[in-house]
Amino acid sequence: MSILRSLPEQVDFEAPALAAAGLGQWEIDLSSDSARCSPRAEALLGLAQGPSPRTLSSLLDAFIPEDRSAIAAAFSMVRSTGCLQFERRIRHAIDGTIRWLHVKGGLSEDASAPARLMGIVADVTEWRSHQERRHQSESMAAISHVCGRIAHDYNNFLMAVGTNLEMYEEQVTGSERARRFYDAAQDGLQRGARFNESLMSLAGRHQLHLAPVRVDALLLALEPALRTQMEATINIELLRPSGPLICTTDARQLEAAIQQLATNAQDAMPGGGTLRLSLKERVFDDREAATYGVAPGPFGVIAVDDTGIGIDADGIAHVVEPFFTTKAARRAKGLGLSLAYMLARRSGGFIDIASRLGQGTSVQIYLPHII
Amino acid sequence: MSILRSLPEQVDFEAPALAAAGLGQWEIDLSSDSARCSPRAEALLGLAQGPSPRTLSSLLDAFIPEDRSAIAAAFSMVRSTGCLQFERRIRHAIDGTIRWLHVKGGLSEDASAPARLMGIVADVTEWRSHQERRHQSESMAAISHVCGRIAHDYNNFLMAVGTNLEMYEEQVTGSERARRFYDAAQDGLQRGARFNESLMSLAGRHQLHLAPVRVDALLLALEPALRTQMEATINIELLRPSGPLICTTDARQLEAAIQQLATNAQDAMPGGGTLRLSLKERVFDDREAATYGVAPGPFGVIAVDDTGIGIDADGIAHVVEPFFTTKAARRAKGLGLSLAYMLARRSGGFIDIASRLGQGTSVQIYLPHII
Numbered sequence: 248m249s250i251l252r253s254l255p256e257q258v259d260f261e262a263p264a265l266a267a268a269g270l271g272q273w274e275i276d277l278s279s280d281s282a283r284c285s286p287r288a289e290a291l292l293g294l295a296q297g298p299s300p301r302t303l304s305s306l307l308d309a310f311i312p313e314d315r316s317a318i319a320a321a322f323s324m325v326r327s328t329g330c331l332q333f334e335r336r337i338r339h340a341i342d343g344t345i346r347w348l349h350v351k352g353g354l355s356e357d358a359s360a361p362a363r364l365m366g367i368v369a370d371v372t373e374w375r376s377h378q379e380r381r382h383q384s385e386s387m388a389a390i391s392h393v394c395g396r397i398a399h400d401y402n403n404f405l406m407a408v409g410t411n412l413e414m415y416e417e418q419v420t421g422s423e424r425a426r427r428f429y430d431a432a433q434d435g436l437q438r439g440a441r442f443n444e445s446l447m448s449l450a451g452r453h454q455l456h457l458a459p460v461r462v463d464a465l466l467l468a469l470e471p472a473l474r475t476q477m478e479a480t481i482n483i484e485l486l487r488p489s490g491p492l493i494c495t496t497d498a499r500q501l502e503a504a505i506q507q508l509a510t511n512a513q514d515a516m517p518g519g520g521t522l523r524l525s526l527k528e529r530v531f532d533d534r535e536a537a538t539y540g541v542a543p544g545p546f547g548v549i550a551v552d553d554t555g556i557g558i559d560a561d562g563i564a565h566v567v568e569p570f571f572t573t574k575a576a577r578r579a580k581g582l583g584l585s586l587a588y589m590l591a592r593r594s595g596g597f598i599d600i601a602s603r604l605g606q607g608t609s610v611q612i613y614l615p616h617i618i
Numbered sequence: 619m620s621i622l623r624s625l626p627e628q629v630d631f632e633a634p635a636l637a638a639a640g641l642g643q644w645e646i647d648l649s650s651d652s653a654r655c656s657p658r659a660e661a662l663l664g665l666a667q668g669p670s671p672r673t674l675s676s677l678l679d680a681f682i683p684e685d686r687s688a689i690a691a692a693f694s695m696v697r698s699t700g701c702l703q704f705e706r707r708i709r710h711a712i713d714g715t716i717r718w719l720h721v722k723g724g725l726s727e728d729a730s731a732p733a734r735l736m737g738i739v740a741d742v743t744e745w746r747s748h749q750e751r752r753h754q755s756e757s758m759a760a761i762s763h764v765c766g767r768i769a770h771d772y773n774n775f776l777m778a779v780g781t782n783l784e785m786y787e788e789q790v791t792g793s794e795r796a797r798r799f800y801d802a803a804q805d806g807l808q809r810g811a812r813f814n815e816s817l818m819s820l821a822g823r824h825q826l827h828l829a830p831v832r833v834d835a836l837l838l839a840l841e842p843a844l845r846t847q848m849e850a851t852i853n854i855e856l857l858r859p860s861g862p863l864i865c866t867t868d869a870r871q872l873e874a875a876i877q878q879l880a881t882n883a884q885d886a887m888p889g890g891g892t893l894r895l896s897l898k899e900r901v902f903d904d905r906e907a908a909t910y911g912v913a914p915g916p917f918g919v920i921a922v923d924d925t926g927i928g929i930d931a932d933g934i935a936h937v938v939e940p941f942f943t944t945k946a947a948r949r950a951k952g953l954g955l956s957l958a959y960m961l962a963r964r965s966g967g968f969i970d971i972a973s974r975l976g977q978g979t980s981v982q983i984y985l986p987h988i989i
Contacts, residue, residue, distance in 0.1 A: 264644070390761055421790030
């Protein structure tokens with residue numbers, strides 16, 4: 248209270264407020280295409296030391312080429328709306344990382360001056376990734392709900408058909424040849440029932456047997472099977488901690504998930520490559536745990552890494568969705584990632600996927616670690 | 619260029635930049651629980667005229683009660699992270715509207731002073747609604763893709779079973795009683811096939827017959843059927859423009875969608891009420907069109923409004939998802955809204971839903987208007 252009282256009532260606190268919030272400022276003279284940035288804005292834009300004022304186009308060059316047409320569209324709206332707002336990616340000129348920036352501004356309120364745009368810029372990479380994660384989890388919850396409802400309805404149809412087919416078979420007489428059609432019909436019903444089972448898993452309605460599992464031992468035991476399953480062009484590495492690492496999960500489902508992820512990895516390396524399975528421990532504090540929507544504490548992290556074709560940035564946001572496929576996201580083929588996602592979630596963990604086109608993909612399964 | 623050159627190189631432009639971006643500033647003295655806001659921050663928080671400095675808790679009271687525990691959690695992170703960031707809803711004290719505010723700040727960089735938080739506040743209601751719309755459309759695209767893939771696989775199973783069942787029936791002999799089991803099995807297959815059809819519609823794979831449709835005439839022709847279909851406790855109103863209004867859509871699917879929405883509306887009014895069907899025209903400029911992900915131009919808007927129980931804020935974001943249900947979202951029962959969503963999207967329009975608990979729901983179908 249004393250500090251605030253000692254300040255004059257009308258003191259400006261724009262500069263320290265912007266500093267504390269990590270925002271930079273900029274202004275653009277629309278008539279001359281020149282722009283000026285505060286030092287923090289320059290740093291956020293990842294610009295190397297340069298002349299001031301800059302040209303507008305040199306500022307826009309900080310953004311990645313894929314995003315520039317959207318930025319041009321945002322600028323073209325300024326004339327009608329008086330406002331500029333977009334959220335786009337830069338590639339940092341110095342460290343080369345991709346960051347999301349939020350740019351917001353408007354025409355200067357000084358009507359006597361020529362058209363000037365002014366505003367702020369903020370790095371929203373972490374905030375955005377948090378939001379995307381929340382949306383992904385909502386989207387997966389909706390998909391999983393839909394799969395469950397569909398499986399439930401189909402189960403009723405399949406049961407009705409199956410029961411009546413059996414009753415019909417008991418009441419009729421026919422040749423050996425007729426029997427083959429009966430068997431083929433039954434086979435179709437069974438394939439439907441198996442498909443229904445995987446939908447039930449996607450819906451999280453499949454029963455899990457959650458128990459303490461020695462994940463280090465499980466990986467070691469799985470290695471020979473993986474060597475048999477993989478083609479000879481795939482080099483397999485296994486990195487385990489020296490001691491036991493125990494997580495809460497369903498051992499059989501985890502084995503199946505890892506085998507499926509290994510197959511996806513192989514599909515992503517048509518010319519051969521390295522499949523690296525590794526296991527480590529990580530501890531999440533409250534903040535990290537909140538980011539991933541889990542309880543804070545220690546996690547066992549199983550990583551399935553390949554040196555394959557990779558998944559592009561747009562694909563990676565959707566890669567856990569069932570049946571999702573793009574040419575650049577061949578690893579997502581089938582339901583492997585979706586089932587791994589559900590298993591991790593239902594075990595109290597999550598999965599994290601990182602990828603670079605042409606360099607490979609890393610799928611990390613986080614499971615609660617029992618110490 | 620002349621303007622920029624005439625400015626001294628190091629002039630502060632924080633204040634005009636904040637003004638142009640519409641941001642307010644605030645500071646909080648953590649030791650005394652007192653806070654100070656810039657006039658714009660006060661306006662954004664929707665505060666009535668009050669003393670300055672304010673208490674922190676009087677600021678937090680601007681936020682709606684449901685959001686306060688999340689804000690408290692954000693404050694509790696300041697000690698470990700040095701940062702404060704949250705996006706939560708206020709109810710404007712003067713005009714009563716709900717707005718989303720983004721608050722971002724950090725501990726003052728002045729290490730000699732006692733712990734002070736400073737930062738900015740922005741109204742992100744429109745930005746957020748744009749993002750939510752984009753996420754909803756991505757989520758629906760994913761759900762629709764999943765429905766399509768499932769329907770495709772099930773179609774194969776049902777076809778295999780159906781074909782073999784028929785072949786079997788040709789090869790065997792049995793009684794009239796046996797025949798009934800055969801018919802019951804066929805009936806199960808047909809129910810499965812009909813369900814498959816609706817999944818195909820959700821997947822947007824159902825063939826649409828898009829053509830110019832006189833929507834005003836369609837509504838007039840539909841009215842008698844609705845009066846027959848609705849219970850006597852439901853009062854029906856129809857508001858049409860005096861002239862013809864022609865939109866691009868599939869006439870039969872639109873009729874079915876309206877009838878389904880009317881049934882949903884009736885379900886939301888168990889004690890009776892008013893169902894109002896109305897039709898008007900709206901023109902979208904580039905900006906509005908971008909918000910809704912459609913092409914700019916004129917739209918015909920068919921509104922199906924009720925005076926029923928309404929849908930809560932959390933439900934409304936998910937209400938178009940197939941099979942979505944909550945107690946407060948009974949209008950979403952079944953696939954009516956999802957199918958209306960797909961029809962509008964495939965016609966080049968969209969649907970918009972507004973609702974207030976206890977007051978009713980308005981579903982608006984926007985279709986491209988042909989002039």
